[in-house]
Amino acid sequence: MEQLLIGSFLSAMATGAGALPILFFKTVTHRWRDILLAFTAGIMVAAATFSLIPQAMENGSIIVICLGVLCGTLTLTVLESFIPHIDLEHTRVNISMDSQALLILSAITLHNIPEGLSVGVSYSSEQTGLGGLVAFAIGLQNAPEGFLVALFLINQQVSRLKAFLLATMTGAVEIVSALIGYYLTSIVGGLVPYGLSFAAGAMLYIVYKELIPESHGDGHARSATFSFIIGLLVMIGMVQQFG
Template sequence: MMQGAFWGIIVSAMATGIGAIPVLFLKQVSTRMKDVLLGYASGIMIAATTFSLIPEALDSSNLFILSLGLLLGTFVLNVIESRTSGLDLESRKFNTKIDKKTLIIIIAITLHNLPEGLSVGVSYGSGQENLGGIIALAIGLQNAPEGFLVGLYLLNQKIPKLKALLIATLTGAVEIITAAIGYFLASYVHGLVPYGLSFAAGAMLFVIYKELIPDSQEGEEEQFPTYSFVLGLISMLFLIQHFG
């Protein structure tokens, strides 16, 4: 049981890094391609948030807790964005320069993954047969496009491909820590999971509305990312229906 939980947690967390692997093969991303990819990723993430995270939080709590978490997640990301507006994000040590928008994406994905890891760990620790595997698979499916999104933004910042892959992987690796906490303290932290999932949903909705969708509409041909958004939403709904 514990060995299965260990591998389920690792695979779910590492799905973020797996999703970022395609950035290794992207030589140059044109404006049109960037817009289409961002539109597709936005569709996937809005579907994952509204048809997976929110229902799961609502099923295990109530509308008040869900609303509180959504507002808190939005508020925290809003504060982070305002506090980083004048921040110098250049690191001489790593010869890396990241703009504010990319930093917000990285922070949002990382914060979003913390309660998701907790959810996976609690599911494995609950003792309910197959529940852990189902939740781990569902979270892993959400993590993959998030990893690609982080990698894409970093690649756009001229970050070396391997470094972009590493950073994207680390945003998902934080799940291992909270999943371990959730697994060993399942009976104590179970009640925190809906709060965490609601917070994660609020954080992601902020990023989708404030950053991803506007970025996908920067090009002259807005219809391509618009259709791509819908296709991304449909793709995620398909995965949720068959695996979620």
Template sequence: MGVEMISMLVASLCTVLGALPVLLITNLSHKGRDVLLAYTAGVMVAASTYGLIPSALKLSNVPVLITGILVGTVVLMLLEILLPHQDLEHEVGKVSRSSILLFIIAMSLHNVPEGLSVGISFASEYRDLESIVAFVIGLQNMPEGFLVALFLLLQKVHRLKMMVLVCVTACVELLAALVGVWFGQFFSDVIPYGLAFSAGAMLFIVYKELIPESHGDGNERVATLSFIFGFISMIFLTDIMG
């Protein structure tokens, strides 16, 4: 197994790694839920602003960055409008199987441009880019995996089934990464758009879903501190490992 395959596999499996802590949750209080969501939001904002966006700018320019962010935002907004929307807790036990399936489809679609970005980076002429992209995407996959698992747990999905569904979203990203490697030489210019797309999609999720949800039960102060701690943690990890 080559270095490229190992890097793509690790980046994708980070989604599963991020979901593992959810297995330890037995009785999650409103306050604990808000703290976890806010921490996840902080990590995702830092991954976007400190990792994905600088990487996109390094390969392109501001117009490309803005285009990618806007496309990512619009796509997630359309998915949010078209797919049945469920709050993370307000509808516990009332979510249909079709709604859960649509949620998984939405998160899987979100993983496609991320996987393509990783794969294309290995096939591109920018040899110093591949490790950066794989690291940033892998690191931000962990809070995404946590978010998916937390949603499923709060909807009373069996833990084994929850992990299987998380693995499905990870596999989608891995397949997209393989496609990126196979056809990367033809689509190397897509990398900055994919990075910016992922940043826009994550920022939409944070502002539209995570922050409002973490402030819904009167825990605004502790949630805000958790958000900042998550933001700092992601910057610290990116700095020492980058």
């Protein structure tokens, strides 16, 4: 339980860590942002395919894997359908803080719930180190997200300190959802392979739907591609070392 609390807290607070630079400067080059997003995508693909799915396969079957992955994918698809996705980096419309800005904060917060569940389910697994690896992967994904949320809020005339605090709060929901995922799979042991597969599906959805397109949108596809491969190899090495 102690490791779960520490891992989920650090993963969630990575959102705030990513937003921290906003207190000192208001922008970051597209090139480095794309490289970071692609590196994170590589980390998450490796975590899903070399940790989550193999561990789920040990405790379940191919049918369980398929159902879990599809469920994770469909869950995020439903969230995307009901909550419109807004490109935080390229939005040029002056959105009022009392309406659509709050919608964006709500969308980011809701999208963090499956990520927290992924962390919690991973810690409930019997595989040593799996929870820490998944928390690390999710935390990397949260960092640029926190920066973009804070940057968007500043562009809407929100103070830097308030933007930092609001961005940090969007990640805090992951701690609660991690606890829920952990307790559900701990109480009902048969849910573990479903939960791990769900986490894999959710992570792969984020990679293909969000991270890769975002990292290729500003003309830095080659740098992003190399960064993705490096991230993949780094995570494979971590799986071999700690998983």
